[in-house]
Amino acid sequence: MPTNGPGETILLIEDDDSGRELGRFNLRKAGYVVDDVADGEAGLARFAPERHALVITDLQMPGIGGMEVLRRIKERSPETPVLVITAYGDIEVAVAAMKAGAFDFLGKPFHRDHLVLTVQKAIERRNMARELERLRRQAAGVERPIVHASAAMARVLEIAERVALSAAPVLITGESGTGKELVARRIHARSRRSSGPFVAVNCAAIPGELLESELFGHVRGAFTGAVRDRPGRFRQASGGTLFLDEVAELPLPLQAKLLRVLQEHLVDVVGGDSPVAVDVRVLAATNQDIHARAAAGALRKDLLYRLNVVELPLPPLRERREDIPALVAHFVAGLSDGRDIEVPAAVLDELARRSWPGNVRELANACERAVILCRGDALRVEDLPPAPASGPGAAGGSSLADLLGALPEEGLSLVDLETRVIERVLQMKRGNVSQAAAYLRIPRHVLAYRMEKHGIRRP
Incomplete structure (x- = not known):
């Protein structure tokens, strides 16, 4: 048997002290990290989908039994494999556990080789399913890569992974160009709605008099020019996710209609006789101080509470400069048309020195200009856009x-x-x-x- 495992973390729930000690010893010897607890309640409290690659639980335990542990873990994280431990001869219980979603069962007392091989097979199956899902999302074109190297962005994506499986609204905040729509797409692609549509609407880009019809739809004849029924973006996103970018720009009358959708899952169609039920998860984003807008009366506080169940702030690029080399490499590779273009240290130093008020979007534009103007096989500082002026005449100064x-x-x-x-x-x-x-x-x-x-x- 191998003495070095993949370093994955396994949650072991076993009320028998000797069995728990033996399982912990064998799994650690195989190279796994083991979290072990003595009962189902502690196991459910300890379980973290983003950390635990696999759960092993005894079926017969006092208090919360193994079947209940299995049910709750599958509710929280359907992709996490669960192995159940049962006494020999109790096959009916093991079969029931398999029908409830267990990956496999282990007879007690279990042999070390059988334990490790079963764990390896379960984790490999999980990893294969994740890779297939990644390829499916990539083929669907919804999710786009989020290039990062900083701890700040790693934390943002960790939270995004955790909220993706919930149905709660998420408010993504941050300056323009920080990648709010990319994060929204990632949340959708990792949610239980990933097979449904992802519909994005920029509330600041559509005139207020057209936005109501755009979001909620209208019936034929509702107003001059309404020559046919229009479903609206909420109904287009049915079964999936609606992303409302720059949600703080919504006019107050439309804020009341949006609140009704969030509370009652009903859309009031313009010119319609009765509301229409919708099944949509709403993700919203803004580059403004949403709490200041609410305090000033420009945003309904009850709507803010509904949208802001989970707030996900994105740091500006100037606060995560360690991401700049990775982002530059990504942009240059995508723009170079097969050319092998080098990014010298002097160029990276210049890029790292700048403040980037337009954030990642501005950096991408700078890379595009540099690649277009590049005549050799290496970028030059002079190929970059001019650095913002400093001193009292500079914008912001x-x-x-x-x-x-x-x-x-x-x-x-x-x-x-x-x-x-x-x-x-x-x-x-x-x-x-x-x-x-x-x-x-x-x-x-x-x-x-x-x-x-x-x-x-x-x-």
Whole structure:
């Protein structure tokens, strides 16, 4: 038998002291990490799906028995294999456990070789199922890779894995460009709704007068131009997940309708006679201070409580600079069209030095520019976008009064001011909308919408 196992952690639940000691000894000798407890209640309290690769439980225990332990673990984590220990001759109980979801059973007293081989087979089966599920998600195109090397992002993804199997709403917060939709997609892909649709809606990109119909649907004739029924995004996401990006931008009347959906799972269709039942999990995201919005009355507090069952804050790139080399390698490899492009240390040092107000999205744009301008087989610092200016004239380093100057006494047009600012930034960024959006610290689609609204063209 092997003396070195894969280092997986196994939860062993056995009320017999000698049997628990023997199982712990044999599993550790095979290279496994063992958590062992003496009863079912302690085992359920200790169980963590993200940590334990496998559970071994005795069936006959005082208090919470092995069948109840099996049932509750399968409810929490269907993919975690469970082995049950039963006395020889008690085959009917073992068969019942197998029907309830146990991977296999071990006769008591069990032989060491049989124990280790059964554990290996169960974990291999679990790993194979996970790999098949990963390939299925990849083929479906819902989940996208989240490249990271930092402990901060590892913690975020660990929490995302834990909340994925629940039905609770999740509020993902963070600055623009930190990857909120990527995290939402990961939660959906690892949820029990992964076979259903993932529907994303950006609440800031759709004019308020159209957003109600977009979300909740309408019937033919509900308003001018409604020439046919429209199901709306909630019904399109039925059986799956609806991702509401920039949810803090929802107008107050629509917030009340969203609250009704979250509470009663009913959609009030525009122009409809009766509400329609929907089966949707809602994930939401915002780059704003959601609690400040609620305190200011711009967001209903009861809606905040419903959306914010679990809050998942994403750290900005400047707080996880150790992710930059891995992200750069990922972006450059995807943009290089088969070319083997080197990223010298000087380029990485320059990238690590910058503050990245546009976060990962801005870094991706910088890598794209550098690859396009690269003439050899290595990136150069001069291929990168110009570094933001420093000093009192730099954005973020000056006061609002410095930026605006003296305001005219006769008044001014806010629309004209916004138009002039956007035009000036576009000129500064040579027509690159993504870089202009990062500079203005708004999502790209919001800038694109405002450009279209004000008739602004790229220089």
